[in-house]
Amino acid sequence: MKKFATHSWATRExxxxxxxxxxxxxxxxxxxxxxxxxxxxxxxxxxxxIEDAAEVMFTVLSYRTPIAWVLRCGAVVIPNVKYSRTTSGHQALLYALRESAQGPLAIAAQEERQEARERATRRRQAAARGIPPDPAVATPAEELTRSLMRDDAGALDGSSDIVARIDDVLSRRVPVNSGEAAIYSPQYLERKQYNRDRQDAA
Structure with missing residues (x-):
């Protein structure tokens, strides 16, 4: 089964x-x-x-709780229920269930994958030449966090808007010792999500 970062475009796709x-x-x-x-x-x-069981073709879970499901007729069921902070973040992604698989989400996911491939290539090439990673500059947009962390589940405005926002985020570079770089670093995000999950599971 494919495994993604929770708030990635790949998850939405x-x-x-x-x-x-x-x-x-x-x-x-x-x-x-x-x-x-x-x-x-x-x-x-x-x-x-339970009543829909025979018609359910797809179930979305937060921990072990179904927070949305799709019926064979194409209907999307999203219970209007408030949960923990972590699950509320998962619910904010459910708008994608009603989005076109070939629309803006697919474009954004492709951009995300391309950036990841280019980043991996740069790192391999630098390692092959014996060049250590540049400690002076960080690219917080590598995780596309600003675009991914949405406060609501509203639909996206369109592909041009998404591409423009991605280009803007990817072009920004900030000093590695700045607070902004720390917020966007993958290590920080993974640690933050892990701590939230532990609190919610307690």
Missing amino acids: ALARHEPFDTYGAFRAVDGYHLPFGNRLPPRWRDQY
Whole structure:
């Protein structure tokens, strides 16, 4: 199963395509109806999910709780339930379930993959030449965090807007010792997400 960073464009693209995936956190999606599931789903929605079981073709989970599912007829069910901070962040990604798999999300995911490939190539070439990574400059946009961390689940405005925002983020470089660079560093984000997951699971 494919594994992505939780708030990556690749995760959103998988949601739009209704494809199973896992993440490095507590967010994942599976084909069909999922059992067993946790007890955090309110009775009304738990009964609805069980009733829909035969028609469920895709289930999105936060920890063990179904937070959305897609029926064979194409209908998307997203329970209007408030959960923990981490799960609320997962719910903010669910808008992608209703997005076109060939639209803006696919463009953004392709840009993200291309940037990752180029970054890996630069690192391999530098290592082959015995050149250490430049400690003076960091590129916080490597994780596209500013674009990925959305406060709501609103639809994207269009491909040109996404590409413009990605280009803007990727072009920015800040000193490695700045607070902004620390916020956007992959190590910081992974540590922050890990701590949140531990708090929510406690």
